[in-house]
Amino acid sequence: MSKVMGFLTARRGHGGRWHWTDVVTWVWLIGGTIIMFGPALWLISSSFKGPAQLAEFPPTLLPYVQELAVVDGYDDPLPLFTATLEDGTTQVLAEVRRVGTNAQMVDPANPETRIDVNIADRTPVRQIGLATDNYVAPLVANDFVRYLWNSVFVTMMATIITLLTNSMAAFALSKYDFRGRNAVMLLIVGTLMVPLSVILVPLYSVVNATGLLNSLWGVILPTVATPTGVFLLRQYMLTIPDELLEAARMDHASEWQIYWRIVLPLAAPALAVLAIFSVVWRWNDFLWPLIVLSRRELYTLQVGLNTYAGELNVQWHYILAMTVVTMIPVVLVFLFLQRFITTGIAGSGIK
Amino acid sequence: MGQITLRGIRKSFSGVDVIHGIDLTIADGELAVFVGPSGCGKSTLLRMIAGLDRPTTGTIEIDGQDVTRTSAAERGLAMVFQSYALYPHMTVRQNLSFGLENTRMPKNDITARVDDAGRMLEIMDLMDRRPTQLSGGQRQRVAIGRAIVRNPTAFLLDEPLSNLDAELRGSMRAELAGLHDRLKTTMIYVTHDQIEAMTLADKIVVLRKGVIEQVDTPLGLYNRPQNLFVAGFIGAPNMNFFNAVAVDGQAELPGGLRVAVPGNGPVTIGIRPQMLHLADPDAPALTGTIRLIEALGAETVVHAAAADGTAMVVVLSGQPALRTGETIRLAFDPDALHVFGADGQRLD
Numbered sequence A: 001m002s003k004v005m006g007f008l009t010a011r012r013g014h015g016g017r018w019h020w021t022d023v024v025t026w027v028w029l030i031g032g033t034i035i036m037f038g039p040a041l042w043l044i045s046s047s048f049k050g051p052a053q054l055a056e057f058p059p060t061l062l063p064y065v066q067e068l069a070v071v072d073g074y075d076d077p078l079p080l081f082t083a084t085l086e087d088g089t090t091q092v093l094a095e096v097r098r099v100g101t102n103a104q105m106v107d108p109a110n111p112e113t114r115i116d117v118n119i120a121d122r123t124p125v126r127q128i129g130l131a132t133d134n135y136v137a138p139l140v141a142n143d144f145v146r147y148l149w150n151s152v153f154v155t156m157m158a159t160i161i162t163l164l165t166n167s168m169a170a171f172a173l174s175k176y177d178f179r180g181r182n183a184v185m186l187l188i189v190g191t192l193m194v195p196l197s198v199i200l201v202p203l204y205s206v207v208n209a210t211g212l213l214n215s216l217w218g219v220i221l222p223t224v225a226t227p228t229g230v231f232l233l234r235q236y237m238l239t240i241p242d243e244l245l246e247a248a249r250m251d252h253a254s255e256w257q258i259y260w261r262i263v264l265p266l267a268a269p270a271l272a273v274l275a276i277f278s279v280v281w282r283w284n285d286f287l288w289p290l291i292v293l294s295r296r297e298l299y300t301l302q303v304g305l306n307t308y309a310g311e312l313n314v315q316w317h318y319i320l321a322m323t324v325v326t327m328i329p330v331v332l333v334f335l336f337l338q339r340f341i342t343t344g345i346a347g348s349g350i351k
Numbered sequence B: 001m002g003q004i005t006l007r008g009i010r011k012s013f014s015g016v017d018v019i020h021g022i023d024l025t026i027a028d029g030e031l032a033v034f035v036g037p038s039g040c041g042k043s044t045l046l047r048m049i050a051g052l053d054r055p056t057t058g059t060i061e062i063d064g065q066d067v068t069r070t071s072a073a074e075r076g077l078a079m080v081f082q083s084y085a086l087y088p089h090m091t092v093r094q095n096l097s098f099g100l101e102n103t104r105m106p107k108n109d110i111t112a113r114v115d116d117a118g119r120m121l122e123i124m125d126l127m128d129r130r131p132t133q134l135s136g137g138q139r140q141r142v143a144i145g146r147a148i149v150r151n152p153t154a155f156l157l158d159e160p161l162s163n164l165d166a167e168l169r170g171s172m173r174a175e176l177a178g179l180h181d182r183l184k185t186t187m188i189y190v191t192h193d194q195i196e197a198m199t200l201a202d203k204i205v206v207l208r209k210g211v212i213e214q215v216d217t218p219l220g221l222y223n224r225p226q227n228l229f230v231a232g233f234i235g236a237p238n239m240n241f242f243n244a245v246a247v248d249g250q251a252e253l254p255g256g257l258r259v260a261v262p263g264n265g266p267v268t269i270g271i272r273p274q275m276l277h278l279a280d281p282d283a284p285a286l287t288g289t290i291r292l293i294e295a296l297g298a299e300t301v302v303h304a305a306a307a308d309g310t311a312m313v314v315v316l317s318g319q320p321a322l323r324t325g326e327t328i329r330l331a332f333d334p335d336a337l338h339v340f341g342a343d344g345q346r347l348d
């Protein structure tokens, strides 16, 4: 602990004084932290705000909930306000209903007398609290658990198949010498330049013709062959010495065993990188699932999220909350696989 | 059994000829060494025997069976690579077992075989380590172990000691010789180091630029090199060569000494540094000016220039009283001369 303090209070100036580089360092680090974490923290904080608070200007930093009070004669709890009365005194009152710019309020201690207060003369009584309903309602009532499961299924399956097929292609392209190898590689890398929107229509016809419309496999299968993945894995596999494969060949290993027991384990860092990419890509896919899936129970999270953005009103509180939910798996994947990223990306020669 | 026969082997890589027709038989149980300078095609030849490369033309037979088109695994050979090529993600035990697992051998037999090899090579306490946690010498042992467990018809070793330091190389060389004595399996050993070749081989195959220069026992090569290349390649320090012209069975060495030689016309006369000794004061002698003296105690290496400026090296026993700049007078046994014709081939 004293080491940490020593590190934090260390200064480049003599005798512990501030040197200008200390100031720049701190400004840079703190500024960087705010820029990196700010939006995410803002999103998380906002996801716990109710719709009214979200519409407020200026916005508040932390989520608040309005205090409620049970008042005799009213079935539902009433929201509390601090009202400034005509005689200039302030009092905590509960609102019964609003009529135009006036609010009908009662004193919780004396619920018989109604008091009319202009809405400009009162402020809500609030304390920091979480509008957990933002999360509960979509997850319980609106099938979001279902969407979550669909997204997990699509992401997992697509990633597994991507890793398998791409590593096989990369193995062939890096370790076998055959005529036209470079042409094939060029062709694969060339498809990097074709955006999804260009092949959307033909892809739709193919998926339709094969009967995969409105099926999760229709979302998964067209995405599994990724040129980036093949390229990344091939570059990495080129660094695996051929002598290892030859040793395995002398050791009676079939080509499949060489792939499965030698090349795949040795390409693990590159596979981890591709796994991260694939998870993020598939998890965030929106356009293609939106086109293939039209039945509600098949929606993935991203498509489901879209249903809250209606033509006339946007349910920001749900969108924000579910956005946080969709972020969680990606963050987890990064946490667990991040140590592979640097070695994998450095090793595959891609910066 | 493990007799290997090569017939008319040629190999070209994208049009460039690397091996120019090799005919060779290696007898069962023999330790044959392929020696030659870097890039002469030793590894290429070994890889073709192993089945990792296909010859462009020619056939390879093992025990009379044509295996030219047979895959590496089915030839029943084992190879030790220069880089060892141990599987980095497997422990030593897994490295040794891998080849046996692929032949679907029962688990107990695998363990027994691996333990046998481990004991023989004294690597039992390394079994659970990974190759990256081993020293160079230990990796070498594991690589040899991986070849042994398979019980191959022949071992192929491609410069197995070249990545070790000099001291370790010496002891591993002795161990390999011992291993061959015990296993009595055919071995083909590739090296560019003539000392390794001389100490290990039953039979040395000297290669240059993809052709065989000579095949013989180590002493056969040393005593009767068939051409200038072999004469210069085998023996350290290198043989001294003098250019001369033979007339009527006589040739004149620089300085005027006449020696009997077979043949006529331009010849190259070779004599090993160890075969020269100081001449008696009035006897005829080969003379030279001393340029450098390396006194090693038991012997003294003298670098000198002959009368016509040809550099020569002399290894004298003991510590003779010589000084740089002096004239040295040398004598030799005429039988120790090697005479080569204008085409570089041995005459006699």
Ligand SMILES: Nc1ncnc2c1ncn2[C@@H]1O[C@H](COP(=O)(O)OP(=O)(O)O)[C@@H](O)[C@H]1O
Residues within 6 Å of the ligand: B013, B018, B036, B037, B038, B039, B040, B041, B042, B043, B044, B045
């Ligand atoms: N795969 C290959 N492609 C092209 N040329 C090769 C290949 N392998 C070896 N060569 C060439 O063949 C020659 C012999 O190589 P090699 O057998 O490795 O020599 P050595 O093992 O005797 O040092 C070299 O000139 C080398 O450049």
Ligand SMILES: [Mg+2]
Residues within 6 Å of the ligand: B042, B043, B044, B158, B159
């Ligand atoms: Mg070589």
